[in-house]
Amino acid sequence: MDYALELRGISKSYKNFKLDNISFKVPKGCIMGFVGENGAGKTTTIKTILNLIHADKGNIRILGMDYMKDQLAIRNQIGVVFDESFFHENLTLLDISKIMKHIYSKWEDETFFRYANTFKLPKDKIVKEYSRGMKMKLSIAVALSHQAKLLILDEATSGLDPIVRDEILDIFLEFIQNEEHTIFISSHITSDLEKVADYITFIHEGKIILSESKDNLTDNYGVVKCKKEDFEKLDRNHIIGIRKNKFGYEVMIDNKREIIKQMNQKKYSNEFCLDNTTIEEIILFKVRGE
Numbered sequence: 001m002d003y004a005l006e007l008r009g010i011s012k013s014y015k016n017f018k019l020d021n022i023s024f025k026v027p028k029g030c031i032m033g034f035v036g037e038n039g040a041g042k043t044t045t046i047k048t049i050l051n052l053i054h055a056d057k058g059n060i061r062i063l064g065m066d067y068m069k070d071q072l073a074i075r076n077q078i079g080v081v082f083d084e085s086f087f088h089e090n091l092t093l094l095d096i097s098k099i100m101k102h103i104y105s106k107w108e109d110e111t112f113f114r115y116a117n118t119f120k121l122p123k124d125k126i127v128k129e130y131s132r133g134m135k136m137k138l139s140i141a142v143a144l145s146h147q148a149k150l151l152i153l154d155e156a157t158s159g160l161d162p163i164v165r166d167e168i169l170d171i172f173l174e175f176i177q178n179e180e181h182t183i184f185i186s187s188h189i190t191s192d193l194e195k196v197a198d199y200i201t202f203i204h205e206g207k208i209i210l211s212e213s214k215d216n217l218t219d220n221y222g223v224v225k226c227k228k229e230d231f232e233k234l235d236r237n238h239i240i241g242i243r244k245n246k247f248g249y250e251v252m253i254d255n256k257r258e259i260i261k262q263m264n265q266k267k268y269s270n271e272f273c274l275d276n277t278t279i280e281e282i283i284l285f286k287v288r289g290e
């Protein structure tokens with residue numbers, strides 16, 4: 001398989017935080033959602049990928065290249081969006097397009113103004129007069145207008161209303177119709193990622209807890225609700241997390257097909273039930289389940 005992004009054994013220590021031996025791969029042609037709670041290490045990971053901070057250990061390949069050797073080629077081929085705007089407050093769309101022409105070798109005015117039009121960005125206003133959502137859309141328009149192959153977005157949809165978020169997610173889906181295109185997007189909003197991501201990587205306290213295809217997660221993970229005697233029959237190796245309540249046990253398992261087979265073979269009592277789950281629930285069980 002071809003990978004757009006590969007992180008191997010990345011570590012970075014701050015006084016009260018450590019990015020701890022992070023490894024994962026983003027296959028070409030897909031969207032990977034990067035999820036984690038506040039302070040989990042998402043931005044630190046992304047800044048390390050972009051060479052904005054230096055890892056203490058490990059190595060990173062972007063589109064098969066190494067930042068140390070191919071900095072310019074990488075810069076030209078990735079589009080980056082952070083959750084805050086980096087454009088000077090007094091610039092208009094026209095000023096920005098003139099500047100970008102000098103920064104990116106494959107800058108496309110036509111694409112930029114087409115996105116600006118789609119996003120209803122005003123031509124006559126300066127960035128200072130933009131709302132937060134407009135600034136975010138401006139960053140996304142720039143990221144999409146220089147033939148980037150890889151988009152890296154840090155909380156790019158978080159401050160936006162549901163309608164605008166949906167509009168942007170559709171644009172991301174359109175972008176990856178080209179199989180050379182890849183998106184790596186961090187977000188708190190797991191429902192957004194549920195909608196568009198092909199892979200989910202979950203970071204918790206600086207460590208990667210899970211990095212899997214979304215299909216794998218939805219096919220294999222489920223929540224069992226049962227009493228103690230049925231709980232005792234579950235395979236411990238496939239229990240991800242447990243919650244006890246006054247009715248019995250809620251158990252996140254990762255062997256859904258096996259459980260369905262066992263249910264058909266009447267291994268469990270009538271009170272035993274198995275529900276589908278969401279990415280958010282998997283994460284909550286991993287972090288907060290017993």
Ligand SMILES: Nc1ncnc2c1ncn2[C@@H]1O[C@H](COP(=O)(O)OP(=O)(O)OP(=O)(O)O)[C@@H](O)[C@H]1O
Pocket residue numbers: 014015016017036037038039040041042043044045
């Ligand atoms: N320059 C720095 N010096 C010291 N500590 C830092 C620095 N940058 C980040 N940290 C710490 O590293 C940890 C991870 O921060 P990071 O911004 O990567 O988290 P995050 O997952 O992006 O969080 P959020 O979702 O809130 O943006 C935090 O505890 C933060 O305080």
